[in-house]
Amino acid sequence: MAKIRNLISIGILACCFNTKVMAFQKNQEKPNIIFIMADDLGYGDLGSYGQTKIKTPHLDKMASEGMIFTNHYAGSTVCMPSRASLLTGYDQGHASVRGNPIWTESGNPVNLQRNEITVATELKKVGYKTAIIGKWGLSEGVTNENMPSEHGFDYFLGYKEHRHAHHYYWDTLYRNNDAFILKDNKYALKQGKYTHDVFVNEALAYVEKEKNHPFFLYLALTIPHLELTVPKDSKEPYQKLGWPKRKMNTTGHYKNDEEGNTAYAGMVSRMDRDLGRLFEKLKALGIEDNTIIFFTSDNGPEYERYDKFFNSNGALKGGKRDLYDGGIRIPFIVKYPGKIAPGSKSSHISAFWDFLPTVCELVGVTPTHNDINGISLVPELMGNQKKQKKHDYLYWEFNEKQGPIQAIRKNDWKLVWKLEGKPELYNLSTDIGETKNLALQEQDKLNEMLTLLKKIRTEHKEFPLTTREIALRKRLNN
Numbered sequence: 263m264a265k266i267r268n269l270i271s272i273g274i275l276a277c278c279f280n281t282k283v284m285a286f287q288k289n290q291e292k293p294n295i296i297f298i299m300a301d302d303l304g305y306g307d308l309g310s311y312g313q314t315k316i317k318t319p320h321l322d323k324m325a326s327e328g329m330i331f332t333n334h335y336a337g338s339t340v341c342m343p344s345r346a347s348l349l350t351g352y353d354q355g356h357a358s359v360r361g362n363p364i365w366t367e368s369g370n371p372v373n374l375q376r377n378e379i380t381v382a383t384e385l386k387k388v389g390y391k392t393a394i395i396g397k398w399g400l401s402e403g404v405t406n407e408n409m410p411s412e413h414g415f416d417y418f419l420g421y422k423e424h425r426h427a428h429h430y431y432w433d434t435l436y437r438n439n440d441a442f443i444l445k446d447n448k449y450a451l452k453q454g455k456y457t458h459d460v461f462v463n464e465a466l467a468y469v470e471k472e473k474n475h476p477f478f479l480y481l482a483l484t485i486p487h488l489e490l491t492v493p494k495d496s497k498e499p500y501q502k503l504g505w506p507k508r509k510m511n512t513t514g515h516y517k518n519d520e521e522g523n524t525a526y527a528g529m530v531s532r533m534d535r536d537l538g539r540l541f542e543k544l545k546a547l548g549i550e551d552n553t554i555i556f557f558t559s560d561n562g563p564e565y566e567r568y569d570k571f572f573n574s575n576g577a578l579k580g581g582k583r584d585l586y587d588g589g590i591r592i593p594f595i596v597k598y599p600g601k602i603a604p605g606s607k608s609s610h611i612s613a614f615w616d617f618l619p620t621v622c623e624l625v626g627v628t629p630t631h632n633d634i635n636g637i638s639l640v641p642e643l644m645g646n647q648k649k650q651k652k653h654d655y656l657y658w659e660f661n662e663k664q665g666p667i668q669a670i671r672k673n674d675w676k677l678v679w680k681l682e683g684k685p686e687l688y689n690l691s692t693d694i695g696e697t698k699n700l701a702l703q704e705q706d707k708l709n710e711m712l713t714l715l716k717k718i719r720t721e722h723k724e725f726p727l728t729t730r731e732i733a734l735r736k737r738l739n740n
Contacts, residue, residue, distance in 0.1 A: 292388065292476040292625050293598065294469075294553040296540075297617070299348075299480075300533060301341065301397065301427075301487035302582055303593065304563035304574030307530055311593050312576050316527045317499070320538030321557060321595065328555075328597030329606040329643060335671070336561045337614035339582055339589035339660055341424055342399055344560045344614060345482070349380040349400075349413070351618035351634035354659045355719030361661040362424070363402040366724040371402035374413060379630045381618045382414030385478045388625050393417040393468055396461045396482035398436075399424035406439050419464050420482065421457075427484050428516060430457050430491055452517055456493055458485055462536040466543050473547045478621075481540075486529040488564060489516035496528035496535075508569060526565055526572065554598040554624065556617070562589040579696040585658055585669035585678055586696050602643050610642045611671065613656050657718050659725070666727045670711055670718070677711040681727065685712065 305311060308318045310325035337347025338354055346352075346359035354360050358378060363371035374380075382392040392415045401408045401422045410418040421427040422436045431454050433447040447454030465481050490510060501524055510518035510525070519525040537557075544550040566574035567581035567588075580586030594612075596602060615636035622629050623638040641650040655672040659665070668679045674691040687701040687708050701708050 292390070294472075294476055294549060295385070295390075295478045295556075295621060295624070296469075296553060297348075297478075297480050297556045298537065298558070299345075299396075299482045300557075300559040301482075301484045302561065302564050303486060303530070303559035304566060304572075304576075304581070305578055305588070305591050305593055306576030307486075307559075307563065307572065307574050308593055310595070313572065313574075315505075315572055316530045318530065318534040320534050320541060324537075324541065324555065324557065324597050325595045327599070327604045328595055329602050329608055331594040331596075331608045331610065331612060333609050333611045334558070334592060334594035335590050335611075335613040335656060335658075336559065336592050338658060339561045339585060340662070341397070341487075341560050342402070345397075345399060346374060348614040348617055349382070350374070350378060351381075351615050351629065351631070351636040353613070353615050353635040353657050355657045356633075356635060358722075359400065360659060360722060360725040365662045365730055367726055367728075367730070368724060369730075370724075372724050373402055373404070373408045374400050376408060377412050380413040380415075381621050382410075382478060382480070384414070384618065384622055384627050384629060385625060386414050386416075387627055389476065390625070391416055391472045391475050391477040392480075393472075393477070394420065394480040394482060395464050395468065396420045396480075397424065397427045397484050398422055398482070399427060409436070409439050411439060415480075417468070420461065421484070428487065428489060430484070430489065431455070432457060435460070450517060452491055458483060458532065458536070462539065465540060469540070469543055469549070470547065473549055476625075483533060485533040486526055486563075486565065488518065490518045490522050490525040490529065490565065492519070492525055492528040492532055496532040497524045498528075499531070500524045500527045506571065508571070522565065523571055551599045554596065554601070557593070557595045558614075559592040562592065577695050583660065583662065583664060585660055585667050587676070587690070587694070590658060590669075596643055598643065603645055606645070608642055610639070610647070610650060611653060611656065611673075612637075612639055612642075613653075655714060655718065659719065659727075661725050661730065663730065666725075666729075668715060668719075668727075670715060672711065672714065675707060675711065677708070677715065679712075679715060681729065687711065 309322040337344035340362050342362045343359050346357050358375050394410050394415050419437050426432050429449040431447045431449040431452050433444050435442040444455050505523050508522035510522045512518050562581045563574040564582040575588040578588035580588035616639050619636040619638040623640045637651050655670050658669045660667045666681050670677045676688045676690050678686040685701050686699045688696045
């Protein structure tokens, strides 16, 4: 009888062991996911998107080994709402965060709702390790509340608030929920550790630590957002090329380097160099083939909104804080060895809110909410374009002193509507630079778009479609 009991016990243990092994193997089949976001990088700032002055060999190589999108859009034209759309799957007509901190009806910041579902939350359902390194920027005006840990992230090292991320030698980052002090850093003097370098080194350590588990790393870099400053070694390759000098303000909020063009180019190239280190790390660890990497920017460029030396927007109109394509159309590159065809290009119209359902389909998870605005991009990425669902429209709104401004893209047509002003209608298939307003010539199309505009957003008490008088007064008093 004892022998029988022992045999039964051994059988149960073997069964449990096999179940665990199968579960582990199943987990191992799930891809590691790395989402890299630059800050204020323009559509035309990479060689693969037409840049000729700034060298970006590692990102260009990534593009040659994966897929580049030519019609991909950010969540917004400024950082906080853009990042919220990326993480939650909602567009600016339905997101909880629709503007940067003070640009609300009350003048107080609106963060993600407590415990609001994000991509990281969804991935934890199937055993992913999750981390954000870099700029969180969604915990404004509060102390240790609404941190990444409330939204599915196991690990965080970076800036809690977006204004702190304006400084590359800031002395107080956060590790999880606690202050992480860079004791030698003096941001006004630009002394100490360059925070970009801190984040890259942390990312390298993170992938090494988690190489045996499926992980999601959201690497939210701050390059090339103002302030424009970078260590000398990154500027040196550009200093003897005879470029015109662009004098920068060095004493205001942004502690810029004295000359802007070499600083800007040096920042972008430093980011590219360090991403090359990350890509090599994945290869050395033997996990490159089971890792899908996304690269993009949170919105269009600010440095080159007016000065076009680098042509950061290519043929696009406008830049950061515009709802013309220069403010919201951004580079988007995806690499997944053996799954995404090398050197492929997609003109599919997509946006940040597609990221959550894309990731969910990749790992076999049904999104928690069935009302998100995103559509999975997996068919497009895997070469099954005929099965790729398309958006009926994309929608944005912008709520700062220029606003409110609303915009819709529906197929090739784009409507830009300002609170004060005439409607602007463009056909992007023939006028990518939004130079010819067709509102008078295309009355039927204009009426169609205006009708759509009235029914594609939910009301939000902090983001009504009115001017921000309180926010403007607050800003004037600062």
